[in-house]
Every structure is written in structure tokens, then in C-alpha cells.
Amino acid sequence: MTTTSAKATALPAVAKKPRAAIGDRTLRKDRWWLAPWLTVVALTAWLGYGLVRVFMQDWYWSAEHHYLTPFYSPCVSTGCIPEASHFGRFLPDHPLIPYAALTLPLLLIFRLTCYYYRKAYYRSFWLSPPACAVPDGHASYTGETRFPLIFQNLHRYTFYLALVITLINTYDAILAFDGEAGIGIGLGNLVLVGNVVMLWLYTVSCHSCRHVFAGRLKHFSQHPIRYRWWLLVSRLNTRHMLWAWITLGTLVVTDAYVMAVSAGWFTDLRFVN
Numbered sequence: 356m357t358t359t360s361a362k363a364t365a366l367p368a369v370a371k372k373p374r375a376a377i378g379d380r381t382l383r384k385d386r387w388w389l390a391p392w393l394t395v396v397a398l399t400a401w402l403g404y405g406l407v408r409v410f411m412q413d414w415y416w417s418a419e420h421h422y423l424t425p426f427y428s429p430c431v432s433t434g435c436i437p438e439a440s441h442f443g444r445f446l447p448d449h450p451l452i453p454y455a456a457l458t459l460p461l462l463l464i465f466r467l468t469c470y471y472y473r474k475a476y477y478r479s480f481w482l483s484p485p486a487c488a489v490p491d492g493h494a495s496y497t498g499e500t501r502f503p504l505i506f507q508n509l510h511r512y513t514f515y516l517a518l519v520i521t522l523i524n525t526y527d528a529i530l531a532f533d534g535e536a537g538i539g540i541g542l543g544n545l546v547l548v549g550n551v552v553m554l555w556l557y558t559v560s561c562h563s564c565r566h567v568f569a570g571r572l573k574h575f576s577q578h579p580i581r582y583r584w585w586l587l588v589s590r591l592n593t594r595h596m597l598w599a600w601i602t603l604g605t606l607v608v609t610d611a612y613v614m615a616v617s618a619g620w621f622t623d624l625r626f627v628n
């Protein structure tokens with residue numbers, strides 16, 4: 356290399372300058388705070404509703420139509436109505452033990468460790484950071500490599516348990532077509548099935564599910580079937596946030612519908628039988 360070409364390619368020396376003195380917390384002019392606020396309100400309201408319903412221990416089963424709310428499935432407490440207990444009754448009946456105490460904690464951990472919900476509550480509840488180009492609400496960041504956030508890694512295992520619980524919800528929805536008067540279809544059946552379909556979309560679009568199908572593959576060409584499934588799951592995965600919110604909504608709607616029919620606030624709209 357000649358001296359001339361070396362000079363031509365040398366980077367110009369950059370004089371060190373102090374950062375611009377900007378007093379504002381952020382230069383964003385849009386309503387960046389709206390999404391975190393809405394998330395706080397929606398998640399708090401959902402948790403409040405769920406807690407009230409789970410400890411109500413009533414109006415979870417429609418005896419006439421065999422509708423069981425997902426908040427009480429599987430109903431395994433000795434306090435459960437026998438017809439609503441599709442998997443036996445073995446947990447003690449106590450006001451502080453939910454009738455579905457076997458599955459609710461698992462579902463809670465599954466959602467709490469979900470990649471999407473992590474983003475949602477890190478931003479909205481912990482302000483870490485509340486939005487892009489907005490300063491973090493905390494002075495330091497330790498990531499998810501140490502206690503307690505290292506437990507977020509449990510997600511890949513809770514995925515398998517969530518699959519089983521979704522299967523149980525599907526079983527409940529199928530059984531509900533066989534009511535007291537025999538096989539029939541009512542609005543409650545559509546609500547239960549709609550909820551289960553959404554639960555499957557949410558569960559199967561999980562990032563862990565993508566990993567199950569193709570996480571360790573080096574050559575897609577040698578595993579065409581797994582590759583096809585991976586493509587499908589990846590497509591669903593792009594809407595994971597949407598399924599996460601929709602399922603929160605369908606769970607509440609399904610539970611509220613079963614509660615209303617069970618309490619006799621209105622009768623189920625029947626299409627067949």
C-alpha cells in the first residue's frame with residue numbers, strides 16, 4: 356500500500372465532545388405513555404376479576420347444559436359439584452383453595468413468563484424502559500440471568516403443562532355438547548369452543564413451541580415436515596401479542612357467560628335441542 360492510499364483510507368480523528376445537554380426525559384412527542392398505562396389498567400382489571408371469580412366458588416357449572424368455566428377446570432376440590440369434576444375430586448375444600456388449584460398456578464406462571472407478557476409488564480409496571488427512546492425507570496439493569504428473573508427460564512417447561520391444560524379445556528368444551536337433554540348446541544357451546552380455539556392459537560404460537568419444532572435443526576432441507584410445522588408456528592408467532600390479549604378477553608367472556616347462565620341471570624340461547 357502506498358503512502359497516498361494509506362492516507363486516503365485512514366479515518367479522520369474524531370474530537371471528543373460532551374453529549375448534548377438535553378433537559379427533557381425524552382424527545383418523543385407522541386403519546387408513548389398511553390400503551391403502558393392501558394396495559395396496567397387492563398392487566399390489573401383482569402387480575403381483579405380473576406381473583407374474585409376464582410375464590411367465589413359458585414356459579415361455575417351450568418347443570419342443564421354442562422358448561423364448565425375455564426376458571427374452574429379441572430374442578431378437583433372435594434367442594435366441586437360431582438358432575439363438574441371430570442378428573443376426580445381430591446383437593447381439600449377450603450375458602451382459600453381455588454377449586455382448580457392444580458392448574459391455575461401453572462397457567463399464571465405460563466403467562467407471567469411468556470415473552471410477550473414480560474415485555475408488557477416490564478414496560479408498564481417496572482418502567483424498564485416504559486417505551487423506546489424513553490429512559491429506564493431504574494438506575495441499573497441486571498437482566499434475566501440472576502435471581503429472581505432467572506426463573507423466567509421456566510417458561511419452556513410450563514409450555515408443556517399449558518398444552519395439557521388446553522387439552523383439558525378442549526375436552527370440557529366437547530363434553531358441553533352433551534347436556535341434560537342430550538346432544539345440542541347453544542350459544543354457550545360457541546363461546547366455549549371460541550375460547551378454546553383462541554387458547555390453542557395462543558399456546559401453539561408460543562416461542563417455546565417454535566423451538567420445539569426447529570430449535571436445534573442445522574439443515575431444514577433434511578427435516579421437511581418439521582420445517583413445515585415451524586413455518587406454520589412462526590406465522591402464528593408473529594401475532595402472539597394479539598392472541599395473548601384476545602385470550603384474556605375470551606377467558607373473561609366465557610367465564611362471565613357460564614356464571615350468568617349458572618346463576619339464572621339469563622337462559623342460554625339454543626340453536627339445536
Ligand code: FES
Pocket residue numbers: 465468469470471472510514557558560561562563595
Ligand atoms: S412466549 Fe408467550 S406463551 Fe410462550
